[in-house]
Amino acid sequence: MEAPWFIFTGMRNTVLTLCLLAFSISCSTKENATLIAFNTYCEMVANDAKPIALSEPISTEEMDERWDAFEEIAEKWNVSIYRETNFPVTQLFSAKVTVGKEVVAIYREPRLKQYEQLKTDLDKIEPMEAARRFGRLLGYSPQGINELLMKNTDFRTLDSFGVERQITHLYYENAEEAKRFYREVLGLKTTDSNRFIISEEAQLQINAFDDEHTSDQAKSTAIAFLTDQLPLWYDHVQAQEVPIKYTYKPREGGPHDGFVAIDPGGYLLEFEEFKQHPENELFMAYLEKAPRITTSIEDLNFYGSITWTYHHDLLKMQKFYEEVLGFQLVADQGWTKIYRTSPTGFIGLVDERRGMMDYADQKAVEIEWSLSDRKSSHVYFQQTSVWNGEKKALMGPEKYLYLLR
Template identity: 55%
Template sequence: MKQFYWMAMALLLWITSCENGDTSEKLAGFEVFCEMVSSGAKPIALSHPMDSASADALWDAFEALARQYEVALYREDDFPQTALFPPSLTEGKTVILIYTRNRLTQYEQLKSDIRANSEKAPEAQEALARRFGRLLGYDTEGINGLLSKTIGHRTLASFGVLSQTTHLYYEDLEKAQNFYGNTLGLQSSDSLRFQISQDAYIELHPQDDAHPKDQPKSTAIALLTDQLPEWYALMQERGVPIKYTYKPKTGGAHDGFVAVDPEGYLLEFEMFKQHPENERLIATLSDAPEIHTGGGGLHFYGSITWTYHQDLLKMQQFYQEVLGFTLVADQGWTRIYQTAPYSYIGLVDECRGMEDFAESKAVELEWRIENSGAFDTYADENWGDYQYKGYAFYGPEHYRYVLPAGD
């Protein structure tokens, strides 16, 4: 079971053990949840569902544990039904809520909205279930997992993402090919698709009607490396324009410099360092293989494609709830998501990023997935809001995403 899933399934596991266990086992489970709420690990917690007589018999013991951990209890005899859990789990049962401060008010507001929206559209029901999940302390991945069991919700990531390719468009394709193949020395089998990490690629295309000359780039690409001084010297030696120079900082979250490719795409040579905002990202890169280039033994080991947005919160919701990608770094004005083992997308607030938001963009993003046929069937039925058609769709701010068919 994936790490994120344990908390989301804790209630179900507890029910199984308590149905066949004695009072001490039930109280031990209840104490675990009291400690989690007391320490802030969960906003609220739920006891195992029980019949009314069992709740009466255990109430004094529950209250003693609540006093020990300085938490409050609320007896719920009419548990609200959402898509988060199967109705049979709590129907006709008593559930004890464990909480602190104003969390009970938050729960009562949610319960009122659930009652008022019992006949609403599936989208509204899903939103309420997600709200309940957040109140229980589940992360988005855990909520996605529960909704997959109750209403068949699927994310792109649930179909298995194998690699990421960033598509770029050029007036002088030959010059771009020479830059990526010779100046940077990236590996390529066809001089069009160049490898950065084990599963991250850049693919070059001639400009076309959808991607004409002078179209805003609306992207930058981070090339992750632990050889910044060497890469900086090489780029200077080979006459590559530098937009932001290399100025390493002691104690910072990352170091790097920004170069400019032949037609204005920004390349951010970057190294993330152990820092509170990077801890999860650094862990995902811990075993990243080095992809060597023709640049004097230099290498990269990962890549982040940065995209630029007006509504960062809306994009974050799309990436987590619809695409199902894992948030691995939050820099305040950026959100970095792991899309494949060593490939990432970075969502950037345009007000602080290197590029501006634009309706039309000289970039497209591709993810290769394990079972594109199954995804196509699911997306045809469920992704109308994202203009899904023929293995391609659009996000909320007009970035186009494509998937190779037939894998």
């Protein structure tokens, strides 16, 4: 028997009611989510976590419906808002995202003027610089900007090819003497006859002088051995009669402690321990996870290494490390900038005016990075101005050579 017509009618009405209710809840949920996100962006701008924040792109009709709510939230946080109907197109975001849409810029003065200046300059500057300038205005880190550029263009950083370890090459008149020092006095384990392990991903390679690295070259580098056993290492180094340049004088409340010894070739070796301090907070989080690598010296170990390099133009070097190499700044000491290049290997860029060594055009150090995708890195960097084909290396500012292996 067929069901009465009113049952079908009732069912249709019920289904229709449920569909309308679900649509209403969906719309309400979406609107609430938009307002919650907008409230968060306003809070971030109010607390200077972002210079400018942008709402999600929405249609003009949706913007009209929500504008009063946006103004009310902005007033609560004492920030200003600007309705953007002509969003600037840069390599930072896909142009498709904002086509036919509007966004709200959330700001405090003078950030709107900065934003307007960027829009005026878009046709006058290189696309990559425009994208980075926009990213900085939005409060993105250099790594965050790099990630967006890699997502939307063919841009790559060295770090994106997977840096597995850092090898610092040092040069000696008597390489055998240097090898004995690192093997017997410091107790470092080896991977082969001339490469020594400081930590899992930071190594030293001992080389004899050659045509490119001669006895008259300035060192222009120092090597930091990271350890939490400074008193023990200091006693050991003294017992081995290793020359000391700066003695061990621990300071309460400072960012780091250490002492400096001199190896057989005249390189400065800094035995160093970093401590919780505002300039080291991110660095300390990475160091906490670093495995302790034992040496042949009883109970003594290291867990990381910093290769210090010395520079005339620190800002230029920072830009290279962040925008070309893509490494993360983990400690900012003002006149030194420490970058994480491999899990336990670091480079410290030093202003030569305050560092232990002077800058030199020709220097007795080269830095090598082992990559998980070396072939692709070579293909990519061959198309750039920093590629040295003969060495299969990158030539950075101030004639620093970075070997890619």
